[in-house]
Amino acid sequence: MFDAVLPLAAFSQRKVVASVVLRVVTGRSSVVFDSCWGRNMRVFLLGELRVLDGDVELPLPSSRKARALLAFMFATSRPHRRERLCEMFWDLPDDPRAALRWALSKLRQVVDRPDQVRILADRERVEIDTGSVEINLWQVHGELQRRGQTSIETLERMARMLEQTPFDGLDGAGSDLFEAWLQSEREDIEISRVEVIRQLATHPDISEFAAKKWRRLWREANPEGADEYARSVSEEAADVANSQPTAERHSRPREAEALKEQRIGFCEVRDGTKIAYATIGSGAPLLKAANWLTHLEFDWQSPIWGRSFAEIAKGRRFIRYDERGCGLSDWDVDDLGFDAFVEDLETVADRLGLERFPLLGISQGAAVSIEYAVRHPERVSALILLGGYAAGWRHTVDQEERARREAVMSLTEVGWGTDNPAYRHIFSQTFMPDAHAETLAWFDELQRQTTSPRNAARFQDAFGNIDVRDRLSQVRAPTLVLHSKYDQRIPLAAGRALAAGIPDARFVPLESRNHVLVGDEPAWKVCAETMAEFLADQGL
Known part of the structure; x- marks a missing residue:
């Protein structure tokens, strides 16, 4: 089967609708987690990749690369250059574009319908139209960005969803670029999981019995945040008991x-x-x-x-x-x-x-x-x-310092995302040599959470050229x-x-x-x- 080349402009009207839906789903407007938008396709990115048409689960291609490509396009929901997709999944010496065309032909059999083409492609770019697709990961992110109190029932459902390994089974399905993206996605999702646990642990309507469970899980995932909350609760209780003014304490956590x-x-x-x-x-x-x-x-x-x-x-x-x-x-x-x-x-x-x-x-x-x-x-x-x-730095340092900088870039790319913070200490110790140990530890974790190893190296390279x-x-x-x-x-x-x-x-x-x-x-x-x-x- 050949890879049909369709002009993206032909889908402009559909893409306008899809963009409106995307803003709703991703939390750029109000989102209701339990809502049903009348869609006929559901995609599960938490756990193993699953695609349902109504209540019928659709068979996916046996190729892990094709499944990984589908998950990647659903998760990002934007156009990607063909060269980029080839680099991420088919870094082959022969014909990676042919491999991409083959995978897209298999994926069209899953998501396209006679009356609805979801995989849109031209000679340069490929994307998937998610305007009529319900994606569970988007629902979670949308609910977390919605203003107002989320119900305990919804938070507990989200916690169960987030317990699953995101994109499970897709490790090793692509190049190092895909692996870096996969790792960063999982790290972001872990952040969401911790936030859901935090909201449950501190929810004003939750029972004390259930709160103990969620506080324990919160402490396991984020000891500093859980301990700070426990301290603030203890301080408030002490102030109330002693009839002390609390204005100073309430103004302290402006952040x-x-x-x-x-x-x-x-x-x-x-x-x-x-x-x-x-x-x-x-x-x-x-x-x-x-x-x-x-x-x-x-x-x-x-x-x-x-x-x-x-x-x-x-x-x-x-x-x-x-x-x-x-x-x-x-x-x-x-x-x-x-x-x-x-x-x-x-x-x-x-x-x-x-x-x-x-x-x-x-x-x-x-x-x-x-x-x-x-x-x-x-x-x-x-x-x-x-x-x-x-x-x-490329304009101001000598050759010896340039060699050191380039070595650090290489170390960054292999060590940035690991649990061992030694690589990130290269930065924290020079960014803030006089900071307290706990501040440096926080900065180490911030580095890991803010970008991928590959991007961390690319940033250093870009800054050198300024x-x-x-x-x-x-x-x-x-x-x-x-x-x-x-x-x-x-x-x-x-x-x-x-x-x-x-x-x-x-x-x-x-x-x-x-x-x-x-x-x-x-x-x-x-x-x-x-x-x-x-x-x-x-x-x-």
Whole structure:
């Protein structure tokens, strides 16, 4: 059977409908977990891959590669280049495109109907139309993103679903690229499982007997989170018993309240990459350009970013987004280059209708912010650059240091996702040499959860190529540059060079060795106060 080539434009009307459904299913609008949308196909990605037409289970191809391809397309639900699919599943010396065509012909026998073509393909790309498909993994993600209290019954059903191994039986069905994607998907799903357990353990309507079970499971999965909750409950009980005021305690976890209040959305860049963004607060906007190692949800729970972001968000509308390849944004992306980073920023600003706003750039986000400010001078009212640089390591280091950097990239790709944090310590010890041991441990785990091993290496490679030195003199926005004096990751000289190159920029050195400032260190207090004063001086 040949691989029919169908023009994707012919399905434009269907794809519009499918995109609306996708927004509902994935939680970008309200989702009801128990709803039945009148669909005639159901797909199970938790556990072994299963496809049902009504109540009839459909036979799947015997080829594991074909089944893995089907699961991948259902899970991602977006177009993929044929070359990319060949790399992921048929890294063969002879004819991988023929193997892909054969697999698609087998999958069409499963999902296509005489009156409904679901596998859409042209000569360059392949995708699956999920507009009339109910996918259990999407239901779980959608329910977790829905605002409001979820019922105990629904949470328990989700917990049972999430106990199963996602994409079970598909290990080894593709190349290292597929394995990396599979691992990252499972890690994300494990995060969802822990969140469901947390909600059950703390649900106001659950019985004490059931709560004990879920607290035990929560402690097994996330000891720090469970113990912190137990401590807060004990403190509250003690305050009530002693009639002590609780205002201070309730105001302390601003980060936890912020996590409940922030609103997460998604926008799509021209190349099809979906970028996750979050807004919190009200008032004048402040947009933070993405930098590596962020996660819109986990950051608020972080001893690193949580307190810092809560401080920045006071009295204004604070906007963040996750880098492509990182956090809640798409991980499986072809382009992790500088121009793509800038376009992501442009897309988020356009999506939110920001006409004129101050821009915060941290680490490599500083270079992205500079490029954006030069391209769009009418929109950037002020620049704040923290721990930034204008030129990546490939432009500034000698051959010996270049060899070390390239060796670290190789180590990253093989060791990033392992349980042994030794590989990730390469970063945590230079990002935050003065942080507490528990903060470093949290940062190690954050690294693993925010991106895949392959992407972690690709990010390092991309950052090495950054060079906006010729753009510094073209910046017209008032600029504040802050940099740790003893930064172990990006030397102070890089921050000075930024300030020297940008007309009338103000430079403030900070008493710290940390590249990533921690919310409880004195240098962060100076940093936060200086940023607030700078924005106030600009009338922002």
